[in-house]
Amino acid sequence: MQILVFDGVEEQDVIGPVAVLGHAGHQGGQVEVTLVMPGAPGEVVGTFGTRFAVSATWNPTNGDVLIVPGGGYGMKDGPGVHALIKDKALLRDLGRAHRSGVLVAGVCTGVMVLSAAGLTEGRPCTTHHLAKADLAAQQAQVIDARVVDDGDLVTSAGVTSGLDLALWLVTRELGSAVAVGAEAVLEYEQRGAVWRRS
Template sequence: MEVRYVTTGRPRRVRAAYGTEIQVTHRWAPEEADVIVVPGGGYGRRDGPGVWAEIASGVLPRALAAAPRRGLTVSSLCTGALLLSAAGLTKGRPCTTHHGAKADLKAQGGLVKDARVVDDGDLVTAAGVTSGLELGLWLVRRELGADAAIGVEGTLEYEARGTVWTASSS
Protein backbone atom coordinates (compact mmCIF):
# COMPACT_ATOMS: atom_id res chain seq x y z
CA MET A 1 0.00 0.00 0.00
CA GLU A 2 1.33 3.39 -0.99
CA VAL A 3 0.01 6.73 0.26
CA ARG A 4 0.41 9.74 -2.02
CA TYR A 5 -0.46 13.39 -1.71
CA VAL A 6 -1.64 14.48 -5.14
CA THR A 7 -2.59 17.71 -6.88
CA THR A 8 -4.55 18.61 -9.97
CA GLY A 9 -1.94 21.32 -10.54
CA ARG A 10 1.82 21.15 -10.63
CA PRO A 11 3.58 19.31 -7.79
CA ARG A 12 4.66 21.79 -5.12
CA ARG A 13 4.73 22.64 -1.43
CA VAL A 14 1.23 23.33 -0.13
CA ARG A 15 0.65 25.43 2.98
CA ALA A 16 -2.43 24.49 5.01
CA ALA A 17 -4.61 26.99 6.88
CA TYR A 18 -2.52 26.96 10.07
CA GLY A 19 0.89 26.91 8.45
CA THR A 20 1.56 23.20 8.08
CA GLU A 21 3.42 22.56 4.84
CA ILE A 22 3.01 19.40 2.78
CA GLN A 23 5.25 18.48 -0.12
CA VAL A 24 2.99 17.25 -2.91
CA THR A 25 5.08 15.34 -5.43
CA HIS A 26 2.46 13.48 -7.46
CA ARG A 27 -0.04 14.54 -10.10
CA TRP A 28 -3.72 13.62 -9.98
CA ALA A 29 -4.01 10.01 -11.22
CA PRO A 30 -7.24 8.41 -9.95
CA GLU A 31 -6.74 5.47 -12.28
CA GLU A 32 -3.77 4.45 -10.09
CA ALA A 33 -5.68 4.71 -6.80
CA ASP A 34 -7.80 2.31 -4.78
CA VAL A 35 -8.94 5.02 -2.35
CA ILE A 36 -9.07 8.80 -2.68
CA VAL A 37 -9.43 10.85 0.52
CA VAL A 38 -10.55 14.45 0.07
CA PRO A 39 -9.87 16.68 3.10
CA GLY A 40 -11.90 19.74 3.99
CA GLY A 41 -10.97 23.00 5.66
CA GLY A 42 -11.58 26.68 5.28
CA TYR A 43 -15.36 26.26 5.46
CA GLY A 44 -15.80 29.18 7.86
CA ARG A 45 -14.27 31.75 5.53
CA ARG A 46 -15.00 32.44 1.91
CA ASP A 47 -12.15 34.87 1.27
CA GLY A 48 -9.19 32.53 1.45
CA PRO A 49 -8.00 29.03 0.68
CA GLY A 50 -10.29 26.13 1.49
CA VAL A 51 -13.32 24.27 0.24
CA TRP A 52 -15.17 27.35 -1.02
CA ALA A 53 -12.20 28.48 -3.11
CA GLU A 54 -11.81 24.96 -4.51
CA ILE A 55 -15.51 24.79 -5.33
CA ALA A 56 -15.36 28.23 -6.99
CA SER A 57 -12.37 27.26 -9.14
CA GLY A 58 -14.16 24.11 -10.27
CA VAL A 59 -10.94 22.22 -11.01
CA LEU A 60 -11.11 19.69 -8.18
CA PRO A 61 -14.89 19.12 -8.44
CA ARG A 62 -14.50 18.38 -12.18
CA ALA A 63 -11.60 16.00 -11.49
CA LEU A 64 -13.59 14.25 -8.76
CA ALA A 65 -16.66 13.95 -11.00
CA ALA A 66 -14.56 12.18 -13.63
CA ALA A 67 -12.71 9.91 -11.18
CA PRO A 68 -15.23 7.23 -10.12
CA ARG A 69 -14.71 3.82 -11.65
CA ARG A 70 -15.14 0.22 -10.59
CA GLY A 71 -12.78 -0.58 -7.71
CA LEU A 72 -12.25 3.02 -6.58
CA THR A 73 -13.50 4.31 -3.22
CA VAL A 74 -13.90 8.08 -2.95
CA SER A 75 -13.93 9.39 0.61
CA SER A 76 -13.93 12.69 2.41
CA LEU A 77 -13.07 14.07 5.78
CA CYS A 78 -14.93 16.95 7.38
CA THR A 79 -16.04 19.59 4.87
CA GLY A 80 -14.30 17.72 2.07
CA ALA A 81 -17.80 16.27 1.60
CA LEU A 82 -18.81 19.63 0.12
CA LEU A 83 -16.19 19.13 -2.60
CA LEU A 84 -17.68 15.71 -3.29
CA SER A 85 -21.09 17.36 -3.37
CA ALA A 86 -19.87 19.98 -5.85
CA ALA A 87 -18.75 17.04 -8.02
CA GLY A 88 -22.24 15.52 -7.81
CA LEU A 89 -21.02 12.48 -5.88
CA THR A 90 -23.23 12.82 -2.76
CA LYS A 91 -26.58 13.66 -4.38
CA GLY A 92 -29.18 11.15 -3.22
CA ARG A 93 -26.59 9.19 -1.25
CA PRO A 94 -26.01 8.67 2.47
CA CYS A 95 -23.14 10.89 3.65
CA THR A 96 -21.91 13.08 6.50
CA THR A 97 -19.70 16.08 7.16
CA HIS A 98 -18.73 18.49 9.95
CA HIS A 99 -21.78 19.34 12.05
CA GLY A 100 -21.59 23.00 10.99
CA ALA A 101 -21.85 22.08 7.30
CA LYS A 102 -24.56 19.40 7.43
CA ALA A 103 -27.32 21.83 6.40
CA ASP A 104 -25.34 22.82 3.28
CA LEU A 105 -24.66 19.18 2.39
CA LYS A 106 -28.33 18.31 2.83
CA ALA A 107 -29.43 21.35 0.77
CA GLN A 108 -27.19 20.07 -2.04
CA GLY A 109 -29.00 16.73 -2.09
CA GLY A 110 -26.98 14.56 0.28
CA LEU A 111 -28.85 12.14 2.53
CA VAL A 112 -27.05 13.34 5.66
CA LYS A 113 -26.64 10.83 8.48
CA ASP A 114 -25.67 11.68 12.05
CA ALA A 115 -22.67 9.38 12.20
CA ARG A 116 -18.92 9.87 12.45
CA VAL A 117 -18.39 7.67 9.36
CA VAL A 118 -20.90 6.81 6.64
CA ASP A 119 -20.01 3.99 4.24
CA ASP A 120 -22.11 3.76 1.08
CA GLY A 121 -19.87 1.35 -0.81
CA ASP A 122 -17.71 3.39 -3.16
CA LEU A 123 -18.47 6.59 -1.21
CA VAL A 124 -17.24 6.89 2.39
CA THR A 125 -17.56 10.18 4.28
CA ALA A 126 -16.48 11.24 7.76
CA ALA A 127 -17.78 14.01 10.00
CA GLY A 128 -15.59 16.57 11.82
CA VAL A 129 -11.84 16.67 12.18
CA THR A 130 -11.35 13.90 14.77
CA SER A 131 -13.56 11.63 12.68
CA GLY A 132 -10.52 11.34 10.44
CA LEU A 133 -9.16 8.77 12.87
CA GLU A 134 -12.40 6.84 12.53
CA LEU A 135 -12.29 7.13 8.73
CA GLY A 136 -8.73 5.85 8.58
CA LEU A 137 -9.42 2.94 10.90
CA TRP A 138 -12.61 2.04 9.04
CA LEU A 139 -10.86 2.05 5.68
CA VAL A 140 -8.02 -0.09 7.07
CA ARG A 141 -10.55 -2.55 8.50
CA ARG A 142 -12.61 -2.61 5.32
CA GLU A 143 -9.66 -2.95 2.92
CA LEU A 144 -7.16 -4.94 4.99
CA GLY A 145 -9.22 -6.66 7.71
CA ALA A 146 -9.87 -6.48 11.43
CA ASP A 147 -6.38 -7.63 12.47
CA ALA A 148 -4.79 -4.78 10.53
CA ALA A 149 -7.20 -2.25 12.07
CA ILE A 150 -6.50 -3.57 15.57
CA GLY A 151 -2.78 -3.24 14.87
CA VAL A 152 -3.21 0.38 13.78
CA GLU A 153 -5.34 1.10 16.85
CA GLY A 154 -2.54 -0.27 19.02
CA THR A 155 0.09 1.83 17.26
CA LEU A 156 -2.03 4.97 17.63
CA GLU A 157 -3.13 4.06 21.17
CA TYR A 158 -6.62 4.96 20.01
CA GLU A 159 -9.73 2.80 19.86
CA ALA A 160 -12.38 3.43 17.22
CA ARG A 161 -15.57 4.78 18.75
CA GLY A 162 -19.14 4.81 17.60
CA THR A 163 -20.89 2.87 14.91
CA VAL A 164 -19.99 3.24 11.27
CA TRP A 165 -23.21 3.79 9.34
CA THR A 166 -23.17 1.46 6.35
CA ALA A 167 -25.62 1.09 3.50
CA SER A 168 -26.36 -2.40 4.81
CA SER A 169 -27.27 -0.95 8.25
CA SER A 170 -30.01 1.35 6.95
Protein backbone atom coordinates in the same frame (compact mmCIF):
# COMPACT_ATOMS: atom_id res chain seq x y z
CA MET B 1 -4.30 5.31 -1.34
CA GLN B 2 -4.07 8.97 -2.27
CA ILE B 3 -4.84 12.02 -0.15
CA LEU B 4 -5.64 15.21 -2.05
CA VAL B 5 -4.02 18.26 -0.42
CA PHE B 6 -4.44 21.95 -1.18
CA ASP B 7 -3.77 25.37 0.33
CA GLY B 8 -5.94 25.82 3.41
CA VAL B 9 -6.32 22.11 4.08
CA GLU B 10 -7.08 21.20 7.71
CA GLU B 11 -3.90 19.57 8.98
CA GLN B 12 -5.62 16.96 11.16
CA ASP B 13 -7.76 15.85 8.22
CA VAL B 14 -4.51 14.88 6.47
CA ILE B 15 -2.24 13.75 9.31
CA GLY B 16 -4.86 11.54 11.00
CA PRO B 17 -5.36 9.31 7.95
CA VAL B 18 -1.62 9.39 7.11
CA ALA B 19 -0.78 8.09 10.61
CA VAL B 20 -3.47 5.39 10.58
CA LEU B 21 -2.56 4.15 7.11
CA GLY B 22 1.17 4.29 7.84
CA HIS B 23 0.74 2.18 10.96
CA ALA B 24 -1.50 -0.20 9.04
CA GLY B 25 1.42 -0.70 6.65
CA HIS B 26 3.69 -1.46 9.59
CA GLN B 27 1.14 -4.06 10.72
CA GLY B 28 1.53 -5.96 7.47
CA GLY B 29 -1.24 -4.32 5.48
CA GLN B 30 -0.50 -3.71 1.81
CA VAL B 31 -0.98 0.04 1.80
CA GLU B 32 0.90 2.89 0.17
CA VAL B 33 -0.10 6.46 0.93
CA THR B 34 0.68 9.32 -1.43
CA LEU B 35 -0.09 12.99 -0.95
CA VAL B 36 -1.25 14.41 -4.27
CA MET B 37 -2.30 17.84 -5.46
CA PRO B 38 -4.02 19.20 -8.54
CA GLY B 39 -1.63 20.67 -11.07
CA ALA B 40 2.13 20.57 -10.74
CA PRO B 41 3.77 19.15 -7.60
CA GLY B 42 4.85 21.73 -5.03
CA GLU B 43 4.10 22.96 -1.55
CA VAL B 44 0.76 23.61 0.09
CA VAL B 45 0.13 25.48 3.33
CA GLY B 46 -2.45 24.16 5.77
CA THR B 47 -5.03 26.07 7.79
CA PHE B 48 -2.60 26.60 10.66
CA GLY B 49 0.52 27.20 8.59
CA THR B 50 1.90 23.68 8.30
CA ARG B 51 3.75 23.23 5.01
CA PHE B 52 3.32 20.01 3.05
CA ALA B 53 5.82 19.15 0.32
CA VAL B 54 3.86 17.28 -2.34
CA SER B 55 5.82 15.42 -4.98
CA ALA B 56 2.93 13.90 -6.94
CA THR B 57 0.29 15.36 -9.21
CA TRP B 58 -3.20 13.93 -8.83
CA ASN B 59 -4.25 11.69 -11.67
CA PRO B 60 -8.02 11.12 -11.29
CA THR B 61 -7.99 7.56 -12.62
CA ASN B 62 -4.84 6.46 -10.82
CA GLY B 63 -5.06 4.64 -7.50
CA ASP B 64 -7.81 2.73 -5.77
CA VAL B 65 -8.79 5.09 -2.94
CA LEU B 66 -8.87 8.90 -2.87
CA ILE B 67 -9.32 10.76 0.41
CA VAL B 68 -10.44 14.39 0.17
CA PRO B 69 -9.85 16.32 3.41
CA GLY B 70 -11.54 19.57 4.39
CA GLY B 71 -10.40 22.92 5.66
CA GLY B 72 -11.28 26.59 5.49
CA TYR B 73 -15.03 26.12 5.13
CA GLY B 74 -15.74 29.14 7.32
CA MET B 75 -13.65 31.43 5.09
CA LYS B 76 -15.46 31.64 1.76
CA ASP B 77 -12.89 33.92 0.13
CA GLY B 78 -9.74 32.36 1.57
CA PRO B 79 -7.82 29.21 0.71
CA GLY B 80 -9.46 25.88 1.43
CA VAL B 81 -12.40 23.88 0.19
CA HIS B 82 -14.22 26.88 -1.33
CA ALA B 83 -11.38 27.28 -3.83
CA LEU B 84 -11.84 23.61 -4.80
CA ILE B 85 -15.61 24.02 -5.04
CA LYS B 86 -15.06 26.85 -7.56
CA ASP B 87 -12.62 24.75 -9.62
CA LYS B 88 -14.85 23.23 -12.31
CA ALA B 89 -12.03 21.13 -13.80
CA LEU B 90 -11.24 19.58 -10.41
CA LEU B 91 -14.92 18.80 -9.83
CA ARG B 92 -15.12 17.09 -13.23
CA ASP B 93 -12.00 15.10 -12.36
CA LEU B 94 -13.57 13.95 -9.09
CA GLY B 95 -16.54 12.67 -11.05
CA ARG B 96 -14.21 10.97 -13.53
CA ALA B 97 -12.27 9.31 -10.69
CA HIS B 98 -15.47 8.03 -9.13
CA ARG B 99 -16.82 6.69 -12.42
CA SER B 100 -13.51 4.92 -13.11
CA GLY B 101 -13.89 2.83 -9.94
CA VAL B 102 -11.86 4.84 -7.43
CA LEU B 103 -13.32 4.61 -3.92
CA VAL B 104 -13.81 8.26 -2.94
CA ALA B 105 -13.70 9.23 0.73
CA GLY B 106 -14.33 12.64 2.28
CA VAL B 107 -13.17 13.90 5.65
CA CYS B 108 -14.97 16.77 7.37
CA THR B 109 -15.79 19.60 4.93
CA GLY B 110 -13.95 17.77 2.17
CA VAL B 111 -17.37 16.14 1.77
CA MET B 112 -18.67 19.53 0.56
CA VAL B 113 -16.23 19.31 -2.35
CA LEU B 114 -17.61 15.87 -3.16
CA SER B 115 -21.10 17.35 -2.98
CA ALA B 116 -20.14 20.13 -5.41
CA ALA B 117 -18.91 17.40 -7.77
CA GLY B 118 -22.33 15.74 -7.61
CA LEU B 119 -21.16 12.66 -5.74
CA THR B 120 -23.41 12.94 -2.68
CA GLU B 121 -26.78 13.78 -4.23
CA GLY B 122 -29.42 11.42 -2.87
CA ARG B 123 -26.79 9.38 -1.05
CA PRO B 124 -26.21 8.79 2.67
CA CYS B 125 -23.20 10.74 3.92
CA THR B 126 -21.99 13.01 6.70
CA THR B 127 -19.74 16.02 7.25
CA HIS B 128 -18.69 18.47 9.97
CA HIS B 129 -21.68 19.44 12.10
CA LEU B 130 -21.39 23.10 11.02
CA ALA B 131 -21.83 22.09 7.35
CA LYS B 132 -24.58 19.46 7.68
CA ALA B 133 -27.39 21.89 6.83
CA ASP B 134 -25.54 22.94 3.67
CA LEU B 135 -24.99 19.31 2.72
CA ALA B 136 -28.69 18.52 3.22
CA ALA B 137 -29.63 21.56 1.12
CA GLN B 138 -27.57 20.04 -1.70
CA GLN B 139 -29.86 16.97 -1.67
CA ALA B 140 -27.63 14.61 0.30
CA GLN B 141 -29.14 12.18 2.80
CA VAL B 142 -27.31 13.40 5.91
CA ILE B 143 -26.65 10.72 8.52
CA ASP B 144 -25.64 11.55 12.10
CA ALA B 145 -22.64 9.22 12.35
CA ARG B 146 -18.89 9.70 12.49
CA VAL B 147 -18.38 7.46 9.45
CA VAL B 148 -20.88 6.64 6.70
CA ASP B 149 -20.04 3.86 4.23
CA ASP B 150 -22.15 3.83 1.08
CA GLY B 151 -19.99 1.44 -0.93
CA ASP B 152 -17.91 3.52 -3.32
CA LEU B 153 -18.45 6.68 -1.24
CA VAL B 154 -17.24 6.85 2.37
CA THR B 155 -17.58 10.04 4.40
CA SER B 156 -16.77 11.19 7.90
CA ALA B 157 -17.80 13.97 10.23
CA GLY B 158 -15.56 16.72 11.61
CA VAL B 159 -11.78 16.86 11.96
CA THR B 160 -10.79 13.98 14.28
CA SER B 161 -13.24 11.64 12.58
CA GLY B 162 -10.61 11.31 9.83
CA LEU B 163 -8.92 8.85 12.20
CA ASP B 164 -12.13 6.81 12.33
CA LEU B 165 -12.60 6.96 8.57
CA ALA B 166 -9.06 5.71 7.99
CA LEU B 167 -9.43 2.93 10.56
CA TRP B 168 -12.67 1.87 8.88
CA LEU B 169 -11.00 1.85 5.46
CA VAL B 170 -8.22 -0.31 6.92
CA THR B 171 -10.79 -2.69 8.43
CA ARG B 172 -12.78 -2.86 5.21
CA GLU B 173 -9.88 -3.16 2.77
CA LEU B 174 -7.12 -4.86 4.81
CA GLY B 175 -8.93 -6.70 7.60
CA SER B 176 -9.73 -6.21 11.27
CA ALA B 177 -6.43 -7.68 12.50
CA VAL B 178 -4.48 -4.93 10.73
CA ALA B 179 -6.87 -2.28 12.06
CA VAL B 180 -6.58 -3.58 15.64
CA GLY B 181 -2.78 -3.56 15.32
CA ALA B 182 -2.83 0.03 14.11
CA GLU B 183 -5.16 1.02 16.95
CA ALA B 184 -2.79 -0.54 19.50
CA VAL B 185 0.20 1.46 18.23
CA LEU B 186 -1.81 4.68 17.95
CA GLU B 187 -3.41 4.12 21.38
CA TYR B 188 -6.65 5.22 19.75
CA GLU B 189 -9.73 3.11 19.12
CA GLN B 190 -12.26 3.85 16.42
CA ARG B 191 -15.16 5.85 17.87
CA GLY B 192 -18.78 5.11 17.14
CA ALA B 193 -20.53 2.64 14.93
CA VAL B 194 -20.02 2.94 11.18
CA TRP B 195 -23.29 3.57 9.37
CA ARG B 196 -23.34 1.18 6.44
CA ARG B 197 -26.06 0.58 3.86
CA SER B 198 -27.50 -2.89 4.43
